[in-house]
Amino acid sequence: MAFLELTNLVKQFGPVKAVDSFNLAVERGEFVSFLGPSGCGKTTTLRMIAGFELPTSGKIQINGTDITFVPPNKRNVGMVFQSYALFPNMTVASNIGFGLMIAHKPADEIKQRVEEMLTLIHMQGLGNRYPNQLSGGQQQRVALARALAFQPQVLLLDEPLSALDAKIRVSLRGEIRAIQQKLGITTVYVTHDQEEALSLSDRVVVMNNGRIEQVGTPFEIYNFPQTEFVAQFVGTLNSLNAQVQDVADKQLIVDGQLIKSAHALDGAQKGERVSISIRPERISFYGEIQKVNRMECTVENIAFLGSIVRIQVRSGENVFYMDTFNNPFLELPKVGDKVQITFSAEAVLVLRQSS
Amino acid sequence: MRKINFWAWFWVILGGLYFFLPLYGTLDFSLREQRGVLSLLAYQNVLNDPRFRDSFTYSALMAVATIVVGMLLIVPTAYWVHLRLPQARPIVEFITLMPFVVPAVVLVFGFIRIYSGPPLALTDTAATANMLLMFGYIVISLPYTYRSVDTGLRAIDVRTLTEAAQSLGAGWFTILFRIIFPNLRVALLSGAFLTFAIVIGEFTLSNLLARPAFGPYMVLLGQDRAYEPAALSIMSFALTWAAIGLIQLLGRGAPEQRQLGGVH
Numbered sequence A: 001m002a003f004l005e006l007t008n009l010v011k012q013f014g015p016v017k018a019v020d021s022f023n024l025a026v027e028r029g030e031f032v033s034f035l036g037p038s039g040c041g042k043t044t045t046l047r048m049i050a051g052f053e054l055p056t057s058g059k060i061q062i063n064g065t066d067i068t069f070v071p072p073n074k075r076n077v078g079m080v081f082q083s084y085a086l087f088p089n090m091t092v093a094s095n096i097g098f099g100l101m102i103a104h105k106p107a108d109e110i111k112q113r114v115e116e117m118l119t120l121i122h123m124q125g126l127g128n129r130y131p132n133q134l135s136g137g138q139q140q141r142v143a144l145a146r147a148l149a150f151q152p153q154v155l156l157l158d159e160p161l162s163a164l165d166a167k168i169r170v171s172l173r174g175e176i177r178a179i180q181q182k183l184g185i186t187t188v189y190v191t192h193d194q195e196e197a198l199s200l201s202d203r204v205v206v207m208n209n210g211r212i213e214q215v216g217t218p219f220e221i222y223n224f225p226q227t228e229f230v231a232q233f234v235g236t237l238n239s240l241n242a243q244v245q246d247v248a249d250k251q252l253i254v255d256g257q258l259i260k261s262a263h264a265l266d267g268a269q270k271g272e273r274v275s276i277s278i279r280p281e282r283i284s285f286y287g288e289i290q291k292v293n294r295m296e297c298t299v300e301n302i303a304f305l306g307s308i309v310r311i312q313v314r315s316g317e318n319v320f321y322m323d324t325f326n327n328p329f330l331e332l333p334k335v336g337d338k339v340q341i342t343f344s345a346e347a348v349l350v351l352r353q354s355s
Numbered sequence B: 001m002r003k004i005n006f007w008a009w010f011w012v013i014l015g016g017l018y019f020f021l022p023l024y025g026t027l028d029f030s031l032r033e034q035r036g037v038l039s040l041l042a043y044q045n046v047l048n049d050p051r052f053r054d055s056f057t058y059s060a061l062m063a064v065a066t067i068v069v070g071m072l073l074i075v076p077t078a079y080w081v082h083l084r085l086p087q088a089r090p091i092v093e094f095i096t097l098m099p100f101v102v103p104a105v106v107l108v109f110g111f112i113r114i115y116s117g118p119p120l121a122l123t124d125t126a127a128t129a130n131m132l133l134m135f136g137y138i139v140i141s142l143p144y145t146y147r148s149v150d151t152g153l154r155a156i157d158v159r160t161l162t163e164a165a166q167s168l169g170a171g172w173f174t175i176l177f178r179i180i181f182p183n184l185r186v187a188l189l190s191g192a193f194l195t196f197a198i199v200i201g202e203f204t205l206s207n208l209l210a211r212p213a214f215g216p217y218m219v220l221l222g223q224d225r226a227y228e229p230a231a232l233s234i235m236s237f238a239l240t241w242a243a244i245g246l247i248q249l250l251g252r253g254a255p256e257q258r259q260l261g262g263v264h
Helices: A044-049 A092-102 A107-120 A136-149 A166-183 A194-200 A219-221 A228-233 B001-029 B041-048 B048-082 B084-103 B103-114 B124-153 B157-168 B172-183 B185-201 B204-208 B214-224 B229-252
Strands: A004-013 A017-028 A029-035 A056-060 A077-080 A154-158 A185-192 A205-208 A213-218 A240-244 A251-254 A259-260 A273-278 A293-305 A310-315 A318-323 A338-343
Touching: A017 A044, A017 A213, A029 A194, A044 A077, A044 A154, A044 A185, A044 A205, A077 A205, A077 A228, A077 A338, A077 B157, A092 A107, A092 A136, A092 A251, A092 A273, A092 B214, A107 A136, A136 A154, A136 A166, A136 B157, A166 A194, A185 A205, A194 A219, A194 B229, A205 A219, A205 A228, A213 A219, A219 B001, A228 A273, A240 A259, A240 A318, A251 A273, A259 A293, A318 B124, B001 B229, B041 B048, B041 B229, B048 B084, B048 B124, B048 B157, B048 B185, B084 B124, B124 B185, B124 B204, B157 B172, B185 B214, B185 B229, B204 B214
Parallel strands: A029 A185, A029 A205, A077 A154, A154 A185
Antiparallel strands: A004 A017, A004 A056, A205 A213, A240 A251, A240 A273, A251 A259, A293 A310, A293 A338, A310 A318
């Protein structure tokens, strides 16, 4: 049995179903992220695990115990908030020791644990400071230490890095992952930032309109999206209009050019118009690299994105992007040039619509 | 530009004169009890009067009781409205404004009518009459105390702080007394000093409930003496300003949430 189990979870606010038929099993020590756009129900689900929202129906179990209707202060679940939520009237040490103080732990034990936590978050010697004397990154590290100090069964993080600037976000997410792995604590992380979810998690739950679109490892989610929503939401994706040529041979026509897919065209008929998807980084210039599919296009725009150059090309009515590493010694085509591009049959995704 | 400055100063000085001249007149009058010389005799008389000490002590104690009981009623109510019943806020605000609409004299006659006979004869003993007076004071100070507590609650993220404390195992009592009350320090102080100022000078409730408060003493003194009431006015004015000054002074050290740049 999984350590954290959410079974048929539904949350309804009036006529709106914020979370619908949510089923998930999280193993002990696993790091799972809920990823999705605003309003997709990820935070509501997290708040139901924390006990701040009661589910309309369904069950939440931690380590085999049904906690669906257990009050939040009896769940032994640590939570980190986007706005840090440190108690302004308490020092860093008091904030970290608050959960232990509530649990009536001896003063010596609290002191020792607070020191351990300060070491863990690399903030030794700052225990006497008040939250308003810390930077945003430091405040969030204290919030993390506070949530971990009382050794909760599950750690919940609700967009903890959203209020921080980009550089701090990257450094802090590395710290969060390192601490989680060191302590081996079961963690649920809510974010709308795909990079954050993919880099931190053992598994990612992609959500849309209160439902799970796909659950998988970051590799699976990115490389093998099961729905168009997942493919569009995670990473950049080209959508092309195609016509089915041969269902059995998985052949399609894009602007009069024949291409092959490695994915089954289940349920499609010959001549039917379908939408296919290709990730920009799966497309290369035809030459040194030669894949099974080849198309002739016109370069419309070239954008430098630092380490990557994004080239916009057109083939008939289809406009799409291809990404190539920025190599200053490699000659790039110019806008208006005719180029040949190539991609593998595996790169051509034929995605089902979200339910 | 110069013209604008001139008129600005003109109105400031005119307003200042309108405010301070009567005050100066009262101060000057209070110092003239001895013919031909300026003296503090009126102040000495007031301070040496045992009725002054008794009535002031009584009112000060009533003010403290009003502040403590009032805050224990108002803070949890305002907190709950913020947290769970935001839709009830207009109703609660309307109720807290009632003392502006219903005069204290109406309130006290209502008290006397209901509580001067069985089953709740609160006016019969000094202790229960004091309690009745204290609750009357809570009502008349409600517009000020509720507003200051409400403003304080708006300044902190009540919901998230509550949820953070809950996730750490805290119950409602702990959340209120360890998190909410300490973070409302400035708001509570403002409310407390305003209540203190109101209670010290209040006349109607204490007079009609026949309690030995400072307000009725001031009126009584005004009927018998000439210079001492002026001295008392100056003293109570100084007391009110001292209270406002204390709010400002203590408010300065309040913890505030501000974020510094950088991670280290």
